[in-house]
Every structure is written in C-alpha cells, then in structure tokens.
Amino acid sequence: MISSAINRKVRNRAMVTDVRKVFYKSGFDHTSVTLKMGDKSITLQGRPYIYFYLNGREHISMTSAHSFLGNAYVYTDGISSKEKLRARWLHLKDQVHRLRVLAAIILSIILTGFLWPQRKLTNGQRISAKMGFWKMMGIVMGILLALAILFYIGLFLYIKFFPI
Numbered sequence: 001m002i003s004s005a006i007n008r009k010v011r012n013r014a015m016v017t018d019v020r021k022v023f024y025k026s027g028f029d030h031t032s033v034t035l036k037m038g039d040k041s042i043t044l045q046g047r048p049y050i051y052f053y054l055n056g057r058e059h060i061s062m063t064s065a066h067s068f069l070g071n072a073y074v075y076t077d078g079i080s081s082k083e084k085l086r087a088r089w090l091h092l093k094d095q096v097h098r099l100r101v102l103a104a105i106i107l108s109i110i111l112t113g114f115l116w117p118q119r120k121l122t123n124g125q126r127i128s129a130k131m132g133f134w135k136m137m138g139i140v141m142g143i144l145l146a147l148a149i150l151f152y153i154g155l156f157l158y159i160k161f162f163p164i
Helices: 002-006 050-054 081-098 100-115 133-161
Strands: 010-024 027-037 040-046 059-066 072-077
Touching: 010 040, 010 050, 027 050, 027 059, 040 050, 040 072, 050 081, 081 100, 081 133, 100 133
Parallel strands: none
Antiparallel strands: 010 027, 010 059, 027 040, 059 072
C-alpha cells in the first residue's frame, strides 16, 4: 500500500490476451488475467467480478507500477461505475447459479423445521416446553439466511453509493 502512494505510476494501454476463472475447492476464487505490455506478458490475479468486465475486451487503459518487493500491480482506467456494477451483478448471478444446490438444502431444512409435526397431549394442547430439533434448525437457518441477505444488501448499497 505504501508502494502505491510513493512509487511512480505509468499510464498506458495493454492488450488482454487471456482472462480465466480460477477455481479452488471452495468455488470461484479469483480471475487470472494475462496482459501483454510492450514485448512482455504478465499474468495478474484479480477479484472474481473482474472476469465479467474484462472478458471479451481486447485492450484496456490502465495505470501500472511496481511495489518495493518487485511485484507488478495494475489499476484499470476508463471503466465506468455502471460497467463495474453490471459486472458485480453478473458475478452475483453466477454465484447464485453455482450455489443453488446449497440454497435448496437450506430451504428444505427451513421448511422441514416449520412443517414437522408437533407433539400434542391427549387433550389436544401442544407441549410448549420442548421444541423439536428440525424446528430449531429451521429457525436458526432462517435467521442466518436473513442475516446473509441483509449483509449482501448492505454491501450492494455501499458499492452503489460509495464507488471504489
């Protein structure tokens, strides 16, 4: 971070030769971008959503520099916030598509928890002292899912109103 504040930056255009999604066990981890700057090619890592706005581009305008440790870093210029927002939206849709099985499992646990039959006494009253395991699991999963959605909405609003 100190390097980006102190070192001299160079603005130029580079040819994008390769943009690939990199997967690990956990899923879509990062984007591998190969740029041709002058006569040499360098491969950089980027956030996953970068794939969606660099894929299909031949050239990009960028600001590049080298850190004190000799690592190259690049900032893309000339990409509007609307394009970045669209790329993030496409990344979200891609993640939802990849995690649809997990979402189905969580929803089935929640539904099982609420639809599981409750024990009743002989006179028809419910036993309120004991809550079933699946009902408790459904409530916990529902709360966690609601919190995840709330955090994602907060992140979306932060990105929308405070662009990077």
